[in-house]
Amino acid sequence: MDFSENDSVDAVLASFADTPDPRLREVMDGLVRHLHGFLRDVRPSLHEWEQAIDFLTAIGQRSDEHRQEFILFSDVMGASMLVETMEATRQAGGASGATGERVDATASTVLGPFHVVTSPERALGDTIDSVGTGEPCLIEGSVRAPDGTTVPGARIDVWQADEQGSYDVESEGRQPIGNGRGLFTADDDGRFWFRSIVPAHYPIPTDGPVGALLRATKRHPYRPAHVHFIVEAPGYVPVTTHVFVEGSPYLDSDAVFAVKQSLVRDFAAVDDADAAARHGLPNPFRRAHFDIVLAPEAS
Incomplete structure (x- = not known):
């Protein structure tokens, strides 16, 4: 199945469908839904997303x-x-x-x-x-x-x-x-x-x-x-x-x-x-x- 903006949540949730821990599955379900919703709301460019990854990487490096x-x-x-x-x-x-x-x-x-x-x-x-x-x-x-x-x-x-x-x-x-x-x-x-x-x-x-x-x-x-x-x-x-x-x-x-x-x-x-x-x-x-x-x- 082609990955598209409209079906991105369903595609990723399906990949976690066999998670045995119910709480972990619940957490991943919420994370995927909110993360993809956030990305659709703000519509970052690829450059902005790379900046976000660099920011999180820098946080880890500074700890x-x-x-x-x-x-x-x-x-x-x-x-x-x-x-x-x-x-x-x-x-x-x-x-x-x-x-x-x-x-x-x-x-x-x-x-x-x-x-x-x-x-x-x-x-x-x-x-x-x-x-x-x-x-x-x-x-x-x-x-x-x-x-x-x-x-x-x-x-x-x-x-x-x-x-x-x-x-x-x-x-x-x-x-x-x-x-x-x-x-x-x-x-x-x-x-x-x-x-x-x-x-x-x-x-x-x-x-x-x-x-x-x-x-x-x-x-x-x-x-x-x-x-x-x-x-x-x-x-x-x-x-x-x-x-x-x-x-x-x-x-x-x-x-x-x-x-x-x-x-x-x-x-x-x-x-x-x-x-x-x-x-x-x-x-x-x-x-x-x-x-x-x-x-x-x-x-």
Whole structure:
């Protein structure tokens, strides 16, 4: 049978007809239908299609053990946040609030391209800042279930940019690997606390193909100041989320669409010499409180 524009979908779908995995067959069916529909809508020239292939090839070539350019591309296209939002609804069994988040659970956000280094194990109260620059702060909170039950022993993986807006893996030796990262274990009451510095807002990497796309479309590359969290515990749905610094630039125009008001916190100024001494911080310092609510796994 001759391959034509009118029968392209049927021809390709027929080639996948014997796919034994029903979910894979469903995915390929949707992909083929939408991809061919997209191509018929925009009608790219052969040269434009070659440019698209070159763009995707460049994304793969720019990805390495320290940076995931495909995640960056997914982020700036809003795909990462859409998948996160749909996953939250799925985990809730379809019951979700107006924002599509799991009812009563901490809102999820994107993973980002820099969760590529294993966070060092740290004790509660340790600092994740090994450089000693930036404005010192204390971040504290608790992990609990929606009914208020504490979650002892929850694992809390955190990572953040420094005061110049750079992660350890992109600072060209200015920071040691592991700076700005920590893996903590909540205490018997589900509490956690650690020292850090107030992170800065920053541009996502623009030296690769995703940056070229942003420039071509006149989009800014900036993210508001935030700290990343992954929190997990047996019997609960893990959450990947952020805490955002209240008052940071770009809270209303995050380049990766990840800001949710429920995740914005005041990093309040504290002038208390005794509290500073208890936490091993200089006085004054900044303090943020961020509780994490984990949804129970479906039984």
